[in-house]
Amino acid sequence: MDNPNSTNVHPQNKNSIVRGLTDMFISLYKIYLFLAKFFKEVFLPPYEWNEVMKQMYQIGVRSFTLITFTGFVVGLIFTKQSRPSLAQFGATSWIPGLVSIAIMRALAPLVTALIAAGKVGSSIGAELGSMRVTEQIDAMEVSGTKPFKYLVCTRIIASSIAIPILAIYVGFVAMMGSYLNVLAGEGTSFTTFMAQVFEPLSFVDFEASLIKAIFFGFTIGVVSCYQGYYADKGTEGVGKAANASVVTAMFLIFMEEVIIVQVAGWFR
Template sequence: MDNNDTAIEPTPQQGSAFKRWLIGVFIDLYKVSMFVVRFFKEVFFPPYEVKEVMKQCYEVGVRSLTIVSVTAFIIGVIFTKQSRPSLSEFGATSWLPRLVSIAIMRALAPLITAIIVAGKVGSSIGAELGSMRVTEQIDAMEVSGTKPFKYLVCTRILATTITVPILATYAGFIALIGGYVNVAQNEGTTYTAFMEQVFEPLGFIDFTSSLAKSIVFGFTIGVVGCYQGYFSTKGTEGVGKAANMAVVTAMFIVFIEEVIIVQIFGWWR
């Protein structure tokens, strides 16, 4: 039997469905691009909502300290504990502080912080703005002559962009403390000796890459959360969908950005 006779060809319905999906993807990319362009157009011009930015920084940063602290400390302890057996096979447990510092400061601290903020803050932003959209509060602000985009969107994106790097730096040091607790318990290393070994392998590029990733991650979480909430539809169902999509999309993009930024800074090492 001829192979051509048994080949399964896509039906017209399948082809049209894929075409609609592809067109929808490009339309969404265009809308997001215009959303980001609008942010940069409005954020640098008055009025400046400084009080609202500070309020959102408090919501993003201070209210996330507990979960970031606990998670970072546990990660430091677990990573150190899991790395010890591999190093002990080669008699290189003295390199454990260096390994922990490189892994945490280069990758784990910014990435874990971004995931936590995306789950906690990103969903909150999406649900809050989505609720305001479906209850027509944003429409009322536009009719009254105020600028809801600057007040609601620009302030939240600025807050996440500013706060995530601070949280990531804080999470890195908390994770190192967790690593020190495990090392001191098993190796008897003093705090001073541990910290000297921790910062020895780190250079300017390491701190720069960590800071750059944190800023990009924070900006991404703010943009995705605000975009999903600001254009939410379909009542309460749309609010839940906006919150869910804010988390899923932000995490997906953060992982892609992690790969890209690591590759870029890898060329400089």
């Protein structure tokens, strides 16, 4: 009779588990090599500042409209939804402080990163994937032009710089959305609103938020470049690279959010 507590696994399932684990460790090792190559190449000349600027511009332009709209709506809706609860305690004057803590500490970098993961991550993954399957990266390689430095390092640096800038912008736009609602509800002046916004915030809040956005930007850059640079299997591979860039980056962003919130809590 079968023991219900037995941990016997069918040999076929065992093989697929072993294969899955092996693939996972191979992938981790490849990512490690990819990161090691990035840190080796990024500090060595020549520095591709023109390409970094071009990529930063691309990242900003690609996400600007959506980020502006989303940031504004987040600020507006968050304020509107918070009002009834605070009104029960007669504490609607706390709205600016509450909203600023939520937006500056968490929502601005997170919303920016999630939108950028979708817009920028998929675009980088597809662009590099397409270059890989059409042998454009090989063509750069054989002409001695160091495609890793030109294509990968520049995009990772650009997203690590551009996404924190976008996050600051989202914070500002979200507060404007919030102010619009506060003005309509309480008629608070802009000066009073801003004073209440900055009152509960400390330097650690800004610092943690900025560090978080840099990590998010770096993650989006690394994940999308890795997926695109090593894409294979033709056009199907390009689609998979774009998709995997978004899914993996979003997953890692949430993981990082949890970790950084914990760490920032110790310093606060």
